[in-house]
Amino acid sequence: MIQFTINDQQVEAQHGWTILEAAREHGIDIPTLCYHEAVAPSGACRLCMVELKDGNWSKLVASCIYPVAEGIHVYTETERVHNVRRWIFEMLLATCPASPEISALAERYGVTSTRFSAADPDRTCMVCGLCSRVCEEVVGLSAIATVDRGVYKRVGAPFSRPTDVCVACGCCLSVCPTGAMQSLFDTVRGIPATIMTQLTA
Amino acid sequence: MYSLNSALRVDTPRLDSAEALNAYRENLIAGQDPNQTLVVVCHGTGCMANGSNRVTAAFQNAIEGADIKAKVMPGIKTTGCQGFCSRGPLVLIRPQGLFYQRVKEKDVEEIIQRTLIEGQPVERLLYKDPQTGKRIHTEQEIPFYKLQERVVLHNIGKIDPTDITDAIAAGAYRALAKALSGMTLEQVVSEVEQSGLRGRGGAGFPTGRKWRSAMAAIEKKGRPVYVVVNGDEGDPGAFMDRTIMEGDPHSVLEGLILGAYALGAEQGYLYVRAEYPLAIQHLEIAMAQARELGLLGENILNSGFSFDARINRGAGAFVCGESTALFTSIEGKPGNPRPKYTRSVEEGLWGRPTILNNVETWANVPLIIDKGGDWYAGLGVPHSTGTKVFSLVGKVNNVGLVEVPMGVPVSHIVEAIGGGVPGGAPFKAVQTGGPSGGCIPYHLKETPVDFDSLTKAGSMMGSGAMIVMDDSDCVVDVARYFLRFLEEESCGKCLPCRLGLTRMREMLDAFSKGVGTERDIEDLISLSQAIQDGALCALGSSAPNPVLTTINYFRDEYRAHFSDHKCPAGVCKDLITFSIDPDACTGCRSCARQCPNNCISGEKKQPHVIDANQCIRCGICKETCKFDAVRVS
Numbered sequence: 001m002i003q004f005t006i007n008d009q010q011v012e013a014q015h016g017w018t019i020l021e022a023a024r025e026h027g028i029d030i031p032t033l034c035y036h037e038a039v040a041p042s043g044a045c046r047l048c049m050v051e052l053k054d055g056n057w058s059k060l061v062a063s064c065i066y067p068v069a070e071g072i073h074v075y076t077e078t079e080r081v082h083n084v085r086r087w088i089f090e091m092l093l094a095t096c097p098a099s100p101e102i103s104a105l106a107e108r109y110g111v112t113s114t115r116f117s118a119a120d121p122d123r124t125c126m127v128c129g130l131c132s133r134v135c136e137e138v139v140g141l142s143a144i145a146t147v148d149r150g151v152y153k154r155v156g157a158p159f160s161r162p163t164d165v166c167v168a169c170g171c172c173l174s175v176c177p178t179g180a181m182q183s184l185f186d187t188v189r190g191i192p193a194t195i196m197t198q199l200t201a
Numbered sequence: 202m203y204s205l206n207s208a209l210r211v212d213t214p215r216l217d218s219a220e221a222l223n224a225y226r227e228n229l230i231a232g233q234d235p236n237q238t239l240v241v242v243c244h245g246t247g248c249m250a251n252g253s254n255r256v257t258a259a260f261q262n263a264i265e266g267a268d269i270k271a272k273v274m275p276g277i278k279t280t281g282c283q284g285f286c287s288r289g290p291l292v293l294i295r296p297q298g299l300f301y302q303r304v305k306e307k308d309v310e311e312i313i314q315r316t317l318i319e320g321q322p323v324e325r326l327l328y329k330d331p332q333t334g335k336r337i338h339t340e341q342e343i344p345f346y347k348l349q350e351r352v353v354l355h356n357i358g359k360i361d362p363t364d365i366t367d368a369i370a371a372g373a374y375r376a377l378a379k380a381l382s383g384m385t386l387e388q389v390v391s392e393v394e395q396s397g398l399r400g401r402g403g404a405g406f407p408t409g410r411k412w413r414s415a416m417a418a419i420e421k422k423g424r425p426v427y428v429v430v431n432g433d434e435g436d437p438g439a440f441m442d443r444t445i446m447e448g449d450p451h452s453v454l455e456g457l458i459l460g461a462y463a464l465g466a467e468q469g470y471l472y473v474r475a476e477y478p479l480a481i482q483h484l485e486i487a488m489a490q491a492r493e494l495g496l497l498g499e500n501i502l503n504s505g506f507s508f509d510a511r512i513n514r515g516a517g518a519f520v521c522g523e524s525t526a527l528f529t530s531i532e533g534k535p536g537n538p539r540p541k542y543t544r545s546v547e548e549g550l551w552g553r554p555t556i557l558n559n560v561e562t563w564a565n566v567p568l569i570i571d572k573g574g575d576w577y578a579g580l581g582v583p584h585s586t587g588t589k590v591f592s593l594v595g596k597v598n599n600v601g602l603v604e605v606p607m608g609v610p611v612s613h614i615v616e617a618i619g620g621g622v623p624g625g626a627p628f629k630a631v632q633t634g635g636p637s638g639g640c641i642p643y644h645l646k647e648t649p650v651d652f653d654s655l656t657k658a659g660s661m662m663g664s665g666a667m668i669v670m671d672d673s674d675c676v677v678d679v680a681r682y683f684l685r686f687l688e689e690e691s692c693g694k695c696l697p698c699r700l701g702l703t704r705m706r707e708m709l710d711a712f713s714k715g716v717g718t719e720r721d722i723e724d725l726i727s728l729s730q731a732i733q734d735g736a737l738c739a740l741g742s743s744a745p746n747p748v749l750t751t752i753n754y755f756r757d758e759y760r761a762h763f764s765d766h767k768c769p770a771g772v773c774k775d776l777i778t779f780s781i782d783p784d785a786c787t788g789c790r791s792c793a794r795q796c797p798n799n800c801i802s803g804e805k806k807q808p809h810v811i812d813a814n815q816c817i818r819c820g821i822c823k824e825t826c827k828f829d830a831v832r833v834s
């Protein structure tokens with residue numbers, strides 16, 4: 001067992017656990033978006049940042065990846081942690097204004113408005129990559145990919161062409177934290193044949 | 202010139218011991234005639250772009266003409282970048298050391314006649330000191346060179362990088378011979394620790410300590426281990442590493458072999474930016490020649506130590522220079538940073554202990570082994586030992602590559618060596634550390650250039666690009682430029698970087714249009730902090746630095762944009778107007794002819810006027826006007 005503290009409270013964890021796993025075990029709340037038990041953590045959303053302190057030294061780390069270690073002091077509610085969270089939520093509210101899931105999560109952490117304007121009022125996906133990771137790691141297929149890179153990164157079918165690899169298992173729908181996969185599903189699978197006939201009729 | 206397929210010029214068997222290598226070197230040196238006339242033409246990328254290969258060809262043609270050959274027998278040698286690229290193409294005549302600049306094909310005949318045959322300098326091709334107006338004869342007397350201390354670059358510009366015999370005669374692989382004939386692995390690592398060398402790729406991590414931790418990791422995990430050269434140099438304005446790889450590839454290779462020896466690595470990788478074809482070619486030639494001589498590959502110098510290396514072309518993204526992205530890229534996957542909190546000395550390439558060092562870091566290693574860690578530690582200042590190579594660009598007279606001991610003041614580099622801003626005005630600020638760095642304003646020009654002082658001033662050493670700015674550079678515009686660069690280069694994985702850089706840039710866009718408040722500046726600072734704390738890799742976490750330092754040192758200039766709707770530097774298009782000063786205008790009509798929007802009117806020989814409503818603020822008229830009559834306000 002590894003002994004360390006979270007918010008000055010003594011906690012225990014198994015070797016190999018992450019800070020997030022230990023915190024959840026002890027009922028300590030840390031917000032997450034791109035984390036899901038079913039897949040390997042990817043450290044993409046950075047909502048789960050916590051502060052490590054040791055005397056005058058301190059550093060922020062992503063709790064979903066950082067492995068627990070003997071004697072570390074973890075803080076989940078510091079000013080620096082709050083600053084990162086608040087800005088990520090403000091940016092998310094403007095990036096995916098159409099996702100009620102995002103607004104609800106932001107609200108839980110006290111962020112109800114954003115200083116940024118929304119580029120696309122209908123957008124819901126924030127490219128956390130959970131859908132493609134679950135498809136690859138759990139289902140064993142790669143029907144969903146992130147395409148393009150950098151600020152243009154999006155979710156879609158590989159090479160942006162509808163794919164017949166998808167077996168419609170619905171795993172991606174269930175892990176998607178924003179509800180975006182509901183509408184992206186069709187771009188991955190192609191527009192279903194029934195709709196196609198209606199459209200062309 | 203040497204080519205990949207040809208056999209070595211001198212009949213050489215594989216060298217089978219350190220002594221054999223040293224004897225070979227002695228032989229090469231003995232075979233050189235120090236008095237032979239040599240025409241040395243710079244074949245660095247800058248001079249080549251200006252046609253230095255045509256100059257070389259002209260020399261070759263002329264010298265092969267029999268009558269000249271009979272009289273003087275000059276040799277021709279082509280080298281890597283000599284550093285003074287803004288004066289290229291450069292031609293040196295040895296042994297006199299005459300330094301000719303901006304040499305064109307048509308000058309070749311005169312050089313041959315006047316200098317090679319008559320022994321006189323061609324005055325008009327000599328460098329003219331901008332201060333005194335006097336022509337300077339030799340390289341050593343030119344302030345740009347005189348004030349430098351060329352340690353890592355000592356062979357660049359002197360040797361033909363495609364000819365290993367030239368490099369060996371100049372001392373290459375002497376350190377390797379020394380290490381293989383008696384130094385233990387432990388001793389090699391100790392020398393590097395002693396030297397105080399810190400990584401030249403940006404973060405300044407102590408190289409010896411990195412190697413020591415790798416040794417510890419090997420104790421735990423065993424071998425294989427890997428040694429890797431980071432040659433992905435991508436900072437705008439940076440060309441230090443390119444120059445080293447092109448001009449003295451053996452220094453990098455020898456450093457890498459020494460590192461491999463210290464750790465018992467059998468395989469190394471050189472990750473080189475794909476946009477550097479000449480560097481790749483020269484490294485390939487260097488490796489092929491080193492293999493032929495038994496300096497690389499199986500059983501090096503018959504010592505029982507085997508090591509080989511291969512080149513990986515960069516995947517073309519700036520972020521691939523980041524250590525974990527570089528490893529994933531070598532492994533054949535998309536070059537994205539790894540989210541894990543592990544150290545690459547323990548878990549690097551293919552999860553194995555790995556030493557990754559920058560090109561310039563590796564190139565320092567042979568010097569340290571050859572002359573000793575203590576000697577190296579005596580250069581520079583404590584905590585930042587040795588020298589550093591900088592590429593000096595921007596609003597500075599002497600654009601080029603500069604090497605100085607660590608700890609010299611900014612002013613020494615920018616003003617004394619660089620010759621200051623063209624026109625003589627004081628510089629406004631110097632951007633160090635590229636897009637991840639910050640600016641040092643004029644009033645801090647005595648700041649020592651070492652790792653810790655630059656960090657204290659809010660900037661960083663970075664890889665060594667120094668961009669000089671003057672009064673015509675707008676800090677908001679500069680900060681936007683770097684953010685746009687990083688926005689394009691972000692891998693997009695983590696939210697603070699992917700979303701945050703765009704939001705920061707949008708706020709700066711608004712400033713440049715005169716829109717903003719004091720609150721926006723505070724928000725920028727606070728968002729910057731969130732990105733620094735939250736981003737997954739150092740691309741994101743260092744990205745806010747240019748914004749933060751410019752706000753810190755030039756807050757009033759930011760303010761002027763939204764409070765007074767003015768861009769004091771006259772750069773932000775939405776905040777400036779062009780007009781013509783009727784007293785200065787001679788009515789020459791050249792601006793009116795050039796204006797792409799046809800919005801300048803006036804009679805010949807009469808003052809002209811610009812129709813401000815039609816003007817698209819391209820600035821062409823200002824550039825065109827010979828009488829400086831176009832005003833920006």
Ligand SMILES: Cc1cc2nc3c(=O)[nH]c(=O)nc-3n(C[C@H](O)[C@H](O)[C@H](O)COP(=O)(O)O)c2cc1C
Binds near residue numbers: 403405406435557558
């Ligand atoms: C976005 C990014 C780009 C980088 N690019 C380079 C590069 O082009 N060359 C380099 O040597 N180091 C680069 N680095 C630093 C490397 O990650 C690493 O620290 C360095 O290669 C280690 O070598 P050193 O200790 O010899 O400096 C980069 C880092 C980041 C975050």
Ligand code: SF4
Binds near residue numbers: 124176
């Ligand atoms: S669709 Fe959902 S799970 Fe997939 S990247 Fe977008 S937000 Fe994440």
Ligand code: SF4
Binds near residue numbers: 690692698741
């Ligand atoms: S900081 Fe930027 S470049 Fe680095 S992992 Fe995050 S998105 Fe990618």
Ligand code: SF4
Binds near residue numbers: 800811
């Ligand atoms: S700035 Fe350009 S558009 Fe405006 S007057 Fe001058 S040349 Fe014409």
Ligand code: FES
Binds near residue numbers: 033
């Ligand atoms: S939950 Fe840890 S980075 Fe997203």
Ligand code: FES
Binds near residue numbers: 248289
């Ligand atoms: S390329 Fe010739 S001096 Fe730089």
